Amino acid sequence: MTGLQTDLYELRMAASYLRRAMVERATFSLFVRRLPAQRGFLVAAGLAEALAFLEAFAFDDDDLAYLRDVGFDQPTLEAFARLRFTGDVWAVPEGRVVFADEPLLEVTAPIAEAQLVETAVLNLLTFHTTIASKAARCRLAAGGAQLIDFAFRRTQGIEAGAAVARASAIAGFAATSHVEAARRYGLRPSGTMAHSYVEAFPDERAAFRAFAADFPTNPVFLVDTYDTPAGVRAAVDVIAELGLTGPVGVRLDSGDLSALARQTRAILDGAGLTQAQIVASGSLDEDVIAALVADGAPIDAYGVGTRMGVSYDAPSLDSAYKLVSVGERPVLKLSPGKATLPGAKQVFRDPGGNSGDVVGLRDEPPPGDRQPLLVPVMRGGRRLDPADPVGEVRAGRQRFDADLGWLPESARRLADPMPLAATVSAALADLHRRMAEQFAPVSTGGVRSAGR
Amino acid sequence: MTGLQTDLYELRMAASYLRRAMVERATFSLFVRRLPAQRGFLVAAGLAEALAFLEAFAFDDDDLAYLRDVGFDQPTLEAFARLRFTGDVWAVPEGRVVFADEPLLEVTAPIAEAQLVETAVLNLLTFHTTIASKAARCRLAAGGAQLIDFAFRRTQGIEAGAAVARASAIAGFAATSHVEAARRYGLRPSGTMAHSYVEAFPDERAAFRAFAADFPTNPVFLVDTYDTPAGVRAAVDVIAELGLTGPVGVRLDSGDLSALARQTRAILDGAGLTQAQIVASGSLDEDVIAALVADGAPIDAYGVGTRMGVSYDAPSLDSAYKLVSVGERPVLKLSPGKATLPGAKQVFRDPGGNSGDVVGLRDEPPPGDRQPLLVPVMRGGRRLDPADPVGEVRAGRQRFDADLGWLPESARRLADPMPLAATVSAALADLHRRMAEQFAPVSTGGVRSAGR
Numbered sequence: 001m002t003g004l005q006t007d008l009y010e011l012r013m014a015a016s017y018l019r020r021a022m023v024e025r026a027t028f029s030l031f032v033r034r035l036p037a038q039r040g041f042l043v044a045a046g047l048a049e050a051l052a053f054l055e056a057f058a059f060d061d062d063d064l065a066y067l068r069d070v071g072f073d074q075p076t077l078e079a080f081a082r083l084r085f086t087g088d089v090w091a092v093p094e095g096r097v098v099f100a101d102e103p104l105l106e107v108t109a110p111i112a113e114a115q116l117v118e119t120a121v122l123n124l125l126t127f128h129t130t131i132a133s134k135a136a137r138c139r140l141a142a143g144g145a146q147l148i149d150f151a152f153r154r155t156q157g158i159e160a161g162a163a164v165a166r167a168s169a170i171a172g173f174a175a176t177s178h179v180e181a182a183r184r185y186g187l188r189p190s191g192t193m194a195h196s197y198v199e200a201f202p203d204e205r206a207a208f209r210a211f212a213a214d215f216p217t218n219p220v221f222l223v224d225t226y227d228t229p230a231g232v233r234a235a236v237d238v239i240a241e242l243g244l245t246g247p248v249g250v251r252l253d254s255g256d257l258s259a260l261a262r263q264t265r266a267i268l269d270g271a272g273l274t275q276a277q278i279v280a281s282g283s284l285d286e287d288v289i290a291a292l293v294a295d296g297a298p299i300d301a302y303g304v305g306t307r308m309g310v311s312y313d314a315p316s317l318d319s320a321y322k323l324v325s326v327g328e329r330p331v332l333k334l335s336p337g338k339a340t341l342p343g344a345k346q347v348f349r350d351p352g353g354n355s356g357d358v359v360g361l362r363d364e365p366p367p368g369d370r371q372p373l374l375v376p377v378m379r380g381g382r383r384l385d386p387a388d389p390v391g392e393v394r395a396g397r398q399r400f401d402a403d404l405g406w407l408p409e410s411a412r413r414l415a416d417p418m419p420l421a422a423t424v425s426a427a428l429a430d431l432h433r434r435m436a437e438q439f440a441p442v443s444t445g446g447v448r449s450a451g452r
Numbered sequence: 453m454t455g456l457q458t459d460l461y462e463l464r465m466a467a468s469y470l471r472r473a474m475v476e477r478a479t480f481s482l483f484v485r486r487l488p489a490q491r492g493f494l495v496a497a498g499l500a501e502a503l504a505f506l507e508a509f510a511f512d513d514d515d516l517a518y519l520r521d522v523g524f525d526q527p528t529l530e531a532f533a534r535l536r537f538t539g540d541v542w543a544v545p546e547g548r549v550v551f552a553d554e555p556l557l558e559v560t561a562p563i564a565e566a567q568l569v570e571t572a573v574l575n576l577l578t579f580h581t582t583i584a585s586k587a588a589r590c591r592l593a594a595g596g597a598q599l600i601d602f603a604f605r606r607t608q609g610i611e612a613g614a615a616v617a618r619a620s621a622i623a624g625f626a627a628t629s630h631v632e633a634a635r636r637y638g639l640r641p642s643g644t645m646a647h648s649y650v651e652a653f654p655d656e657r658a659a660f661r662a663f664a665a666d667f668p669t670n671p672v673f674l675v676d677t678y679d680t681p682a683g684v685r686a687a688v689d690v691i692a693e694l695g696l697t698g699p700v701g702v703r704l705d706s707g708d709l710s711a712l713a714r715q716t717r718a719i720l721d722g723a724g725l726t727q728a729q730i731v732a733s734g735s736l737d738e739d740v741i742a743a744l745v746a747d748g749a750p751i752d753a754y755g756v757g758t759r760m761g762v763s764y765d766a767p768s769l770d771s772a773y774k775l776v777s778v779g780e781r782p783v784l785k786l787s788p789g790k791a792t793l794p795g796a797k798q799v800f801r802d803p804g805g806n807s808g809d810v811v812g813l814r815d816e817p818p819p820g821d822r823q824p825l826l827v828p829v830m831r832g833g834r835r836l837d838p839a840d841p842v843g844e845v846r847a848g849r850q851r852f853d854a855d856l857g858w859l860p861e862s863a864r865r866l867a868d869p870m871p872l873a874a875t876v877s878a879a880l881a882d883l884h885r886r887m888a889e890q891f892a893p894v895s896t897g898g899v900r901s902a903g904r
Contacts, residue, residue, distance in 0.1 A: 001632075004631040004632035004635060005610055005613075005631075005632050006604075006630075006631055006632075007602075007604055007605070007629040007630065007631070007643055008629055008631050008634075008641045008642060008643025009629065009643030009644050009645055009646060010643070010646075011631060011643070012643055012644075012645065012663075012666070012667055013645055013646060013648075013649045015666065016649070016662055016663060016666045016667075017652070019666060020662060022652065026648075026652070028648070053610075066631075066635045067631075070634075070641055071669065111652060115646070115648065115649075118605070118646075119604050119605045119630075120610060122605045122606070123604060123605050123606060123607060123609065123610060123613060124609070124610070126605070126606050127606075127607070127608045127609050127612075130608075131608075150459075152458075152459055152571050152575060153459070153570070153571045153574045153575050153578070154574070154575065154578050154579075154768045154769075154771065155575060155579070155608070156579050156582075156583075156607070156608035156609065156612045156615075156762065156767070156768075157575065157576070157579050157608065157609060157611050157612045157615055158457055158505075158572060158575060158576070158611065159609050159610065159611040159612070160579075160608045160609045160611070160612055161457075161575060163608075163609055177459040177460055177461065178458075178459065178571075179456040179457075179458055179459070179460050179463060179518075179519075180453075180456035180457050180458075182460075182522075183456060183518045189460045189522055190460060191459055191460025191461030191462075191463070191464055192461050192464075193461055193464065193465055194461060194462075194465060194567075194570075195775075195785075196465075196478075196480070196567065196774070196775040197465045197468070197567075199775050199778075199783055199785070200469070200474065200478070200563060200775070200778060210468055210472060211464075211468060214464075214467065214468045214471060215464055215468075217523065306768050309768075310608065310762070310767040310768045311767070312767055312768065315608070315762040315763070315764055315767040316606045316608075316758050316761075316762045316764065317606075319606065322648070323647075323648040323651050323652070326651075326652060331651055333647070333651070
């Protein structure tokens with residue numbers, strides 16, 4: 001099942017390598033070439049999914065039968081039948097802040113294996129990182145208010161919905177409407193009622209009464225089906241009528257949210273419901289939330305849907321998975337605009353936040369008191385940490401919380417952020433220069449490996 | 453497993469309906485409120501996935517155990533355990549062209565069931581329609597050239613990759629790089645080699661020689677790893693050296709594709725390889741393709757990836773799933789800007805293409821020689837046609853082919869397209885007016901049902 005979750009060319013290249021007994025270990029480096037305009041940083045995510053994919057990678061009988069049908073020969077099918085991912089992986093842990101040109105993940109494996117898993121690994125890290133980075137902007141906008149993932153109905157597929165719940169939780173969202181995702185990742189499920197529920201009763205009060213009777217623990221009343229202030233008053237009356245003394249709330253889903261939130265707050269406070277929460281939703285994104293916060297709108301929680309869930313303004317990232325060494329030989333690519341640096345790498349971060357990251361060689365000592373960002377996460381095709389979806393998300397969120405404190409304001413700000421630029425270590429620059437000189441390109445660009 | 457693929461509020465509303473024995477059949481209508489700026493039409497897609505979801509909808513023991521943990525009571529859990537989707541569905545077949553305010557799908561079912569499936573059905577139809585509509589623009593741009601889906605590495609998740617392959621095939625893409633999607637939907641898998649393959653050999657010729665030896669049937673050589681014209685000459689030499697007489701091609705993945713395609717064509721033709729195909733790829737979308745076509749670039753096939761696969765300029769649609777009747781009573785919503793029309797509907801299309809669609813009541817006779825767009829697809833929770841993933845895609849593509857011929861140029865054009873505006877039938881307008889008068893809103897908006 002996992003074996004065909006790849007591009008045909010990966011299978012063809014792998015078949016060619018296997019047939020030629022090209023079993024050298026290759027290292028591929030996955031990084032983002034440049035950030036979208038409105039991103040001052042990225043939040044690494046998707047690693048857990050990528051590692052689960054690598055661990056499960058195999059061709060089953062149906063996969064092999066299909067590959068026979070499309071022309072792969074018997075020796076190749078036998079080689080695929082035996083193939084598992086046996087490589088080593090270093091990666092940036094989920095939740096850490098990263099920038100352009102910094103490896104998020106490096107795979108070292110026999111070249112056929114490293115090639116076969118390219119498509120899925122690139123897909124998962126790109127997608128989850130895209131969403132976590134967008135969700136992080138919502139968090140920065142919301143100040144102290146809570147964020148709830150409401151995206152499931154318009155994510156790019158059912159599984160994407162679960163990924164969005166997970167990635168947004170890493171970025172600090174407090175809850176999700178997506179029940180399966182809440183179960184899978186130990187998130188808090190959250191939900192109130194829809195307009196159709198209110199419409200299914202003779203009037204709004206009857207709907208609120210029924211809902212509060214059925215869900216007396218923290219009911220949140222959707223108050224904008226007909227007229228928002230009247231809806232708030234209906235909720236207040238029902239709360240009094242049923243003698244609800246626990247937490248309650250109202251949700252605003254349309255109109256001038258700032259003005260309506262103020263009106264709503266006044267009605268609630270006038271009725272002594274000073275603890276009642278106001279939840280806002282409806283086409284929200286970080287810019288709308290920031291405007292509401294700047295306007296002093298008394299909103300306690302934001303339900304954020306589609307615009308976060310597809311990362312509407314930047315729904316993908318310019319990511320790449322590039323060969324950086326074969327065997328013991330570093331490889332570099334000299335093509336203008338698409339140059340890659342040779343060798344397995346490490347990213348060294350200044351914990352004081354006084355300067356940008358340094359990208360160096362994996363084996364060089366950290367410069368000064370800088371700390372390495374990539375850690376070993378898989379050896380011989382097995383994860384070094386046991387899989388625990390709930391713990392993964394919690395740890396990711398803790399890492400992001402810590403990195404948020406470190407991130408300079410220039411990269412944090414929502415409008416025209418300035419990402420930190422990574423510099424190259426002396427050792428890596430030196431290797432690159434020696435290789436480029438040794439294999440001076442004869443044309444407009446080129447790729448060269450040392451020692452060939 | 454399917455039972456939790458929903459929003460928590462759907463489960464709460466359904467629980468409330470079931471507890472109150474509110475078993476009236478409700479009709480919900482799914483439509484797109486407005487098209488993104490650069491869309492003159494939409495291509496309906498995702499119906500097969502939505503119907504499969506409805507047919508499989510159920511709560512298993514694990515689902516129920518989780519729902520108990522988050523507070524649902526025993527009678528509700530017992531009702532959920534028995535619940536299946538038993539409703540009827542009318543829908544626009546996949547591949548048909550649709551516009552704003554036209555129902556893509558209508559569900560009629562006991563209100564709890566209709567509510568529970570909202571999230572997933574809305575997700576699937578919105579996503580697949582988003583992608584098919586973007587892919588259709590690539591097809592319009594490409595003229596006679598073939599299109600290949602290269603998106604899998606940057607779609608929003610693994611399953612999204614399969615959905616993109618399927619939706620783009622409906623819109624007319626000829627092949628996909630995604631092997632699992634090709635198997636599942638009977639598509640043509642397509643793939644060549646990556647730069648890393650060329651880099652894994654001592655030089656380009658050695659790589660081409662190895663690849664052609666291993667895949668002598670229609671090899672396509674990636675020629676831009678070092679220097680494109682030199683790469684084309686290397687491919688020509690290897691083709692001659694190995695005596696390849698079948699179909700061959702080269703792929704250009706960077707640089708000035710128009711100029712390079714011309715140079716490449718000249719080299720190939722000069723070597724007598726007039727049948728050799730030129731494939732272009734690299735950050736393509738409909739605008740880039742249209743510019744290449746307008747420039748007369750001799751490109752035979754385009755590999756289109758990320759920008760199609762996430763619908764980069766409009767990664768979602770403003771879709772809605774709205775209650776339009778309860779029992780025999782039509783329901784309408786009067787809120788300014790979010791008004792909905794009452795009752796189960798039909799879309800009537802002028803086969804001559806002389807005027808826009810008419811949205812009417814499902815049971816009214818078609819005006820003139822207009823043809824209904826929605827057809828019954830599910831009855832009592834069972835699909836009326838047996839599921840056949842391969843046939844579905846083929847039939848969808850045929851429908852889109854036919855509708856493309858019907859679509860006016862003003863809606864087809866890539867820049868500033870003008871979608872056809874649907875009008876409302878006299879019968880529907882009359883029902884709406886009678887209901888609005890009978891239940892004149894007392895506030896700024898409202899929802900009213902007839903006969904309450």
